[in-house]
Amino acid sequence: MTLRLTNTLTRKTEIFQSLLPKKVSIYCCGVTVYDHCHLGHARSYIAWDVLRRYLIWLGYEVTFVQNFTDIDDKILDRAAKENCSMSEISERNIKAFHEDMNVLGILPPDRMPRATKCLDGIRALIEELVTCGAAYSIDGDVYFSVTKHANYGKLSGRQLEQQQLNADGRVTDAEKEKKQSLFDFALWKGAKQGEPSFPSPWGEGRPGWHIECSAMVREELGETIDIHLGGADLIFPHHENEIAQSEVATGKDLARYWLHNGMVNVSGQKMSKSLGNFTTIKELLKQGISPMTLRLFVLQAHYRKPIDFTDEALKAAAKGWEGLNAALSLGVLHSTELGITKQSSLNEIAIHTTKEIHSLELSQLQKNFVEAMNDDLNTSGALAVLFELARPLRSLANRFKREGTKKINLSKTADLRSRWQLLVQLAHVLGLKSEKSQTFSQIGESFVMEEKIKAAIASRKKAKSTGDYTKADKIRDELKAIGVELIDKPGGKTDWIRI
Ligand SMILES: [Zn+2]
Incomplete structure (x- = not known):
C-alpha cells in the first residue's frame, strides 16, 4: 500500500x-x-x-x-x-x-x-x-x-x-x-x-x-x-x-x-465578485455554518474536481456532520462508561494511539481508510469509513440520551472504546474533531432565516426603486427588530449583519 x-x-x-x-x-x-x-x-x-x-x-x-x-x-x-x-x-x-x-x-x-x-x-x-x-x-x-x-x-x-x-x-x-x-x-x-x-x-x-x-x-x-x-x-x-x-x-x-x-x-456558477455570489469564510460562519460542516462538505469531493456550493449540499453535509459529531463526542461525554482514562487529551489519542486494533472489523476498516487515502487522497472514500465506524457509537450516544447511562449493559466496552479511539484518530487525519455544534435543525433554521432575509432585502430594493420609501424603511425596521441590520453598499448592493 x-x-x-x-x-x-x-x-x-x-x-x-x-x-x-x-x-x-x-x-x-x-x-x-x-x-x-x-x-x-x-x-x-x-x-x-x-x-x-x-x-x-x-x-x-x-x-x-x-x-x-x-x-x-x-x-x-x-x-x-x-x-x-x-x-x-x-x-x-x-x-x-x-x-x-x-x-x-x-x-x-x-x-x-x-x-x-x-x-x-x-x-x-x-x-x-x-x-x-x-x-x-x-x-x-x-x-x-x-x-x-x-x-x-x-x-x-x-x-x-x-x-x-x-x-x-x-x-x-x-x-x-x-x-x-x-x-x-x-x-x-x-x-x-x-x-x-x-x-x-x-x-x-x-x-x-x-x-x-x-x-x-x-x-x-x-x-x-x-x-x-x-x-x-x-x-x-x-x-x-x-x-x-x-x-x-x-x-x-x-x-x-x-x-x-x-x-x-x-449553484452551478463560477464564484466571482462580479456575479455577487462571492462568500467569505467569515460570512459563511456568521450564517451559522459550523467549521467542521464546511470541512466535511469540502472533503466529500475529490480535491482535483470542482465543487458546487449549494444550500442543499451544505445541508446534507450538516446532517452528515451531526451524526459523525455525535459519535466523536461520545467518548468525551461518556468517558467513564467507555473506560477512557485519558480523555482529557483528545489530541493525544488522535496522534499517539498505537495502531493496535482489537477486532478484525476495525482492522479492515482502517485498511479501507488507508487504501482510500492512498488512492490520490480519496477523501470521500475515507469519510465513508468514518461513517461506518461512527454508526454503532452514534446509536449508543442516542441510547445514552434516551435511557440514561445506568440502564445500559456495557459488556462490549472495550470494543466500543477501540472503535471510538480509531474513529478519533482517523477523523484527526482529516482534520475533523468533535464540536459543540448546533443541531441540524438549528442549521436548517439558519438557512430558512437567511432565505427570508434575502427576500426581505429584495422587496426593500423593489420598494425603493418605485419610490415607496415608507415600505422600504418598514422592512429595515422589521429586520432590525429580529436582530438583523442592513448595510447599504455603493452600487445598490445591501449586506447584512447580526446585531
Ligand atoms: Zn506561487
Whole structure:
C-alpha cells in the first residue's frame, strides 16, 4: 500500500516517493492579502491540510511553507481607497487569514514568508537570471525572456503560440511595449509615483508576482522540493513562470510533484465578485455554518474536481456532520462508561494511539481508510469509513440520551472504546474533531432565516426603486427588530449583519 498522487506535470497518478527518506518538503502558494479569505481558499487549504496530516500520520517529517503576497496592485488599490498604507491592509488581512484558518482547524504552516521580507532573495535570483541572459532590464523594469526556457509550457501543456496575450491580467500596455516578446513577464517593476518601492540594481521598484515564489522556495526549502501546491487557476501563468525562473537559474527541477485543487462553483456558477455570489469564510460562519460542516462538505469531493456550493449540499453535509459529531463526542461525554482514562487529551489519542486494533472489523476498516487515502487522497472514500465506524457509537450516544447511562449493559466496552479511539484518530487525519455544534435543525433554521432575509432585502430594493420609501424603511425596521441590520453598499448592493 503506497500513496499515489496525481501529478499535473506528468498528467499521471504516480507513486509518491520523497527525495529524502521519510522527509517531505511542501510549498503552497498563499493568498494575496488585500481582502478576507473566501470559499475557494477554504477549499484549497482544507485539501492541502489533509494531505499534510496524512503524510504526518504515515510517519513523514513534513516541512510546509506557504507565502503571503504582500506587494500587489490589488493591495495598493485597496490602500488608496481606504487612505491607508499597504502594510496596514496587509497586516489586517494576515490577521484575518490566521483567524479563519484556525477556526477551520488548518494546521499552521511551519513558515510563512512574506514578499516584503524576502527582497534579498528575490533580487539575488533576478540578478542571476539577468547574468545568465534569461532576463533583461529596460527602463527600470526587468523581464524574463520565456524563449530562454526550452521547456516553457511543460506544466500547462500550452505552446507559446497558443497563449493568450496578457494572460495573467497584470500586464499594462506600457509594459507590453518594452518587452522583447509579448509573452515575457515582469520580474521587477520600476517604481511608479506615489507607490511604495524598494531599492534594486535596476532602480527603485517592486518585485513581480511570480518571482517571489521561486525565491521563497529556494530560500526556505532548497532548489528541488517534493510537492508544490496550488489552485488549478495558478497552473498558468503563475506556476509555469515559477518553473521557468527557477529551473533556468538552478538547472534543476523545481518540484517533483505538482498538485492542483479544483475550483468552487456556487449553484452551478463560477464564484466571482462580479456575479455577487462571492462568500467569505467569515460570512459563511456568521450564517451559522459550523467549521467542521464546511470541512466535511469540502472533503466529500475529490480535491482535483470542482465543487458546487449549494444550500442543499451544505445541508446534507450538516446532517452528515451531526451524526459523525455525535459519535466523536461520545467518548468525551461518556468517558467513564467507555473506560477512557485519558480523555482529557483528545489530541493525544488522535496522534499517539498505537495502531493496535482489537477486532478484525476495525482492522479492515482502517485498511479501507488507508487504501482510500492512498488512492490520490480519496477523501470521500475515507469519510465513508468514518461513517461506518461512527454508526454503532452514534446509536449508543442516542441510547445514552434516551435511557440514561445506568440502564445500559456495557459488556462490549472495550470494543466500543477501540472503535471510538480509531474513529478519533482517523477523523484527526482529516482534520475533523468533535464540536459543540448546533443541531441540524438549528442549521436548517439558519438557512430558512437567511432565505427570508434575502427576500426581505429584495422587496426593500423593489420598494425603493418605485419610490415607496415608507415600505422600504418598514422592512429595515422589521429586520432590525429580529436582530438583523442592513448595510447599504455603493452600487445598490445591501449586506447584512447580526446585531
Ligand atoms: Zn506561487
